[in-house]
Amino acid sequence: MTAEAIVELRALVGSLGEKWQANWWGSDFFSLTAGAFLSPIFTRSVFLAQYNGVTAAAAKVHDEVIGVGRWYSPFPLTH
Template sequence: MTRSLPSAIAELRLLVGFLGEKSQHDWWPSSFLATTSDAFLQPVFPRTTLLAQYHGLCEAARIVHDERVGIGRHYHLYRLPEGLEQSMAQAVSAPEFAASVKPRLTSTESTLARLAELAETTNEPAEGPVLVGAFDTDQLNPLMQRCAGHYQAAYTKGYQRFPYLKAN
């Protein structure tokens, strides 16, 4: 990935989040990235519409992930260390981020195609929570690629999978 790690993880969150929303695969009952949401939020958050959508989507996905994976001595795509969370929010606020990511969130097909580009292929048939490895800042890029592979497989094959990382 050529972009910064916070930008790459924020993009992954948006891709997975979009696919998990109510009108796509219905993993969580939100529609923050729907066209109607954009039209509703634009007047209220004209310069930070994507950031508002990002925060709403992340919270909806975090609730479901926490229910399935649990809260405690591990991390998942929507629950990461605070410093990284702040860096991701800053990345999403950048105009060039929105310009590069928003076009990928227009359809299930385009979003799945981008997710496949970021994913490390997995053939593991597990449904539900899946341990991907131990959280390591230096290895976070390949760990996130593994997570992307699990999400991509789940969305493609029609089941729910929640990759997580063991905290040190």
């Protein structure tokens, strides 16, 4: 699997798991309001800020629910 495919998979699953979708984790990094909030701060890297935020939120939930070191997941691989 290429690095681009991993980034795309993390972004898609991260977005699907957010509060406004499946509510697996309580973040809203890919919502319209988050984009509007982040764009003045991260003018050239809004997607990167959203991506880092949602992967951190997903990794935290995965570590709490699944456990560290027991299963492989696309999110805790960032640690």
